[in-house]
Amino acid sequence: MTMNRRALLKGLGAVGVATATGGRAAVARSRRPVAEDAVGMLYDATRCIGCKTCMVACRRANHLPYEKPGHPWDDPVDLSGRTKTVIQRYRGREGQSYMKRQCLHCLDPACVSVCMIGAMHKSEGGIVAYDPDRCIGCRYCQVACPFNVPRFQWDSPTPKIVKCEMCRHLLARGRLPACCEVCPTGAVQFGKRKALLAEAKRRIARHPDRYVHKIYGESDAGGTQVLYLSSVPFEKLGLPHLGTESVPRLSETVQHGIYKGFIVPAALYVLIGAAVRRHHRQRSVDERKEET
Amino acid sequence: MSQARRRGAFDGSESGRLDRREFVKLCLMAAAAVGLPASAARKMVEAVDHGLKPSVIWLSFQECTGCTESLLRTSHPGLADLILDVISLDYHEALCAAAGEQAEAARRRAMEEHAGKYVCVIEGAIPTKDGGIYCQIGGRTALEIVEETARRAGAIIAIGSCASFGGVPSADPNPTEAKGAPQVLQDRRVVTIPGCPANPYTFLGVVLQFVTFGTLPALDERGRPLFAYRRTIHEDCPRRPHFDAGQFAETFGDEGHRKGYCLYKLGCKGPQTHAPCALKRFGEVGAWPIGVGHPCAGCTESHLAFRVPIHTMVKIEHPTPPSTFPPTTPEHGKVSPVATGIAGLVGGALLGAGFRWARKLDEEESSTEEVPS
Numbered sequence: 028m029t030m031n032r033r034a035l036l037k038g039l040g041a042v043g044v045a046t047a048t049g050g051r052a053a054v055a056r057s058r059r060p061v062a063e064d065a066v067g068m069l070y071d072a073t074r075c076i077g078c079k080t081c082m083v084a085c086r087r088a089n090h091l092p093y094e095k096p097g098h099p100w101d102d103p104v105d106l107s108g109r110t111k112t113v114i115q116r117y118r119g120r121e122g123q124s125y126m127k128r129q130c131l132h133c134l135d136p137a138c139v140s141v142c143m144i145g146a147m148h149k150s151e152g153g154i155v156a157y158d159p160d161r162c163i164g165c166r167y168c169q170v171a172c173p174f175n176v177p178r179f180q181w182d183s184p185t186p187k188i189v190k191c192e193m194c195r196h197l198l199a200r201g202r203l204p205a206c207c208e209v210c211p212t213g214a215v216q217f218g219k220r221k222a223l224l225a226e227a228k229r230r231i232a233r234h235p236d237r238y239v240h241k242i243y244g245e246s247d248a249g250g251t252q253v254l255y256l257s258s259v260p261f262e263k264l265g266l267p268h269l270g271t272e273s274v275p276r277l278s279e280t281v282q283h284g285i286y287k288g289f290i291v292p293a294a295l296y297v298l299i300g301a302a303v304r305r306h307h308r309q310r311s312v313d314e315r316k317e318e319t
Numbered sequence: 320m321s322q323a324r325r326r327g328a329f330d331g332s333e334s335g336r337l338d339r340r341e342f343v344k345l346c347l348m349a350a351a352a353v354g355l356p357a358s359a360a361r362k363m364v365e366a367v368d369h370g371l372k373p374s375v376i377w378l379s380f381q382e383c384t385g386c387t388e389s390l391l392r393t394s395h396p397g398l399a400d401l402i403l404d405v406i407s408l409d410y411h412e413a414l415c416a417a418a419g420e421q422a423e424a425a426r427r428r429a430m431e432e433h434a435g436k437y438v439c440v441i442e443g444a445i446p447t448k449d450g451g452i453y454c455q456i457g458g459r460t461a462l463e464i465v466e467e468t469a470r471r472a473g474a475i476i477a478i479g480s481c482a483s484f485g486g487v488p489s490a491d492p493n494p495t496e497a498k499g500a501p502q503v504l505q506d507r508r509v510v511t512i513p514g515c516p517a518n519p520y521t522f523l524g525v526v527l528q529f530v531t532f533g534t535l536p537a538l539d540e541r542g543r544p545l546f547a548y549r550r551t552i553h554e555d556c557p558r559r560p561h562f563d564a565g566q567f568a569e570t571f572g573d574e575g576h577r578k579g580y581c582l583y584k585l586g587c588k589g590p591q592t593h594a595p596c597a598l599k600r601f602g603e604v605g606a607w608p609i610g611v612g613h614p615c616a617g618c619t620e621s622h623l624a625f626r627v628p629i630h631t632m633v634k635i636e637h638p639t640p641p642s643t644f645p646p647t648t649p650e651h652g653k654v655s656p657v658a659t660g661i662a663g664l665v666g667g668a669l670l671g672a673g674f675r676w677a678r679k680l681d682e683e684e685s686s687t688e689e690v691p692s
Contacts, residue, residue: 077644099637099638099640100638100640101640102640102641102643103645104645105645105649113645114644115644115645115646115647116644116645116646116647117646117647117648124647125644126647128647263647263648264647265647265648
């Protein structure tokens with residue numbers, strides 16, 4: 028005996044109403060304010076000469092092995108469990124540009140939102156930091172990140188998540204992140220996010236013909252602490268259109284809305300209970316009929 | 320200079336006295352050569368000011384005196400004075416005024432007085448065939464002299480390729496079974512400064528570091544100081560851009576050769592030769608083989624110098640990585656409409672089959688239920 032069409036529709040309707048009202052009842056999660064001491068990086072793609080010195084320095088500073096052990100040279104093509112930053116190149120109709128791929132250190136990071144035990148957390152200066160001692164290896168952060176940044180050490184028996192942490196171990200010792208320290212042209216610079224934003228605006232105002240009139244990260248995905256300037260459209264550099272709302276703002280609004288006051292789960296429970304009861308009754312009636 | 324000058328063969332030399340300013344400059348250069356900070360140069364000056372001149376016993380065996388010559392004939396003024404002022408050169412067959420028994424007595428005295436502290440410099444290979452009789456000084460074989468002098472030395476430095484690994488005297492067929500100092504003194508740590516001739520600043524740097532700090536620089540597996548022999552000539556070669564661009568001199572005197580192209584195809588051993596020549600030049604006179612259009616002979620490498628013919632090409636030790644960049648957006652393949660259609664049909668057929676099978680199951684169930692009633 029199955030639930031008939033009528034009962035199913037009724038049930039679905041009830042869940043829908045509960046979700047809709049529940050969702051509406053829950054206030055959308057507020058925007059995260061930008062911390063006063065937020066630090067960041069400014070990567071100006073027009074200044075980058077593609078020398079890859081930052082990649083070498085990053086490996087040294089973070090004790091990362093080469094991408095392919097035993098290979099005569101190091102040639103990572105993307106971020107990986109061994110690579111925290113990589114210089115890529117766009118060549119096409121829009122011209123040519125380099126791109127430094129790394130963690131953007133979102134103001135409101137999706138990886139922190141999904142991390143269930145706080146292995147991913149906002150650290151001092153707003154740096155999105157990773158604590159391997161807490162990590163359980165669920166890789167939710169990897170799935171959640173809109174920029175596809177956190178990577179997993181698939182080949183390690185004790186795997187960790189690998190992502191840029193803005194060399195916070197060096198910052199603690201009063202030094203700069205390794206890539207910013209070695210960049211020969213100042214294409215990637217470290218500083219307070221506020222100051223970098225002002226500098227980026229100044230550069231665009233000074234050379235309006237050189238730049239796309241947008242600072243990627245100023246408000247994209249709710250704002251990031253690593254800012255990008257470029258001469259080619261940002262989507263060509265692999266920085267997607269994400270709108271100005273952060274990813275977790277939407278996902279947390281939905282998720283927290285559903286569980287608000289436990290209304291929707293409770294409604295679902297009641298519905299299932301009713302269905303089971305109904306089914307049970309029907310069956311006993313049928314059995315009695317057969318006996319007679 | 321406060322300390323007493325030691326007068327030797329160079330009394331009347333043009334370079335004259337080494338004043339303090341020049342001396343401090345020299346120490347600075349020597350410190351920089353070893354990769355030590357400027358403060359180390361001050362310590363070196365202080366050490367010399369306090370009369371801590373290290374006693375140096377310089378042994379010459381199967382050699383051409385080229386290393387001594389390169390040390391003396393540098394373009395920097397006063398280096399000859401440095402040998403006489405900074406170090407106490409107690410025995411050197413080419414430079415000491417004494418001869419015969421007197422010279423041998425000076426060596427023995429220095430060994431007594433500075434036992435365990437003097438620097439034993441070995442120049443030239445040591446013949447070992449027939450008990451080493453092919454090189455004798457004062458009736459004693461080179462083997463005996465080396466054993467005796469090195470035993471009580473504070474540091475042993477083998478200068479030049481001959482002393483470092485045999486060099487020219489050990490080239491095929493090696494009639495005297497000549498060997499380098501590290502092969503003869505196998506139980507002792509020998510700093511080797513190969514080169515034909517060796518770079519004098521590398522030598523001075525090692526000596527001054529030993530005098531000032533009592534330590535020896537970090538060495539590679541062949542005993543060469545890493546500060547000078549870490550990188551290959553190829554890595555710092557001024558002709559390197561031509562190598563990377565694929566521009567080679569094919570024969571001596573051709574257009575590429577005259578234009579200063581890379582000498583790799585002429586047999587340059589630079590890609591396997593660890594030496595500071597490309598940066599510090601050869602013999603400290605600003606010129607060096609590659610600079611004047613001759614391929615590197617690999618004189619600092621025991622497996623190349625006097626072993627591999629000069630015009631034989633060698634393998635590249637550190638290949639140049641290709642200058643490529645990954646794309647900013649990964650490339651995805653496209654799915655054609657036909658493929659989509661086929662996939663849709665297959666999927667649909669499976670769904671239909673599943674549905675029919677499920678219905679059949681239902682029928683079977685009801686039929687079996689009917690049997691007992």
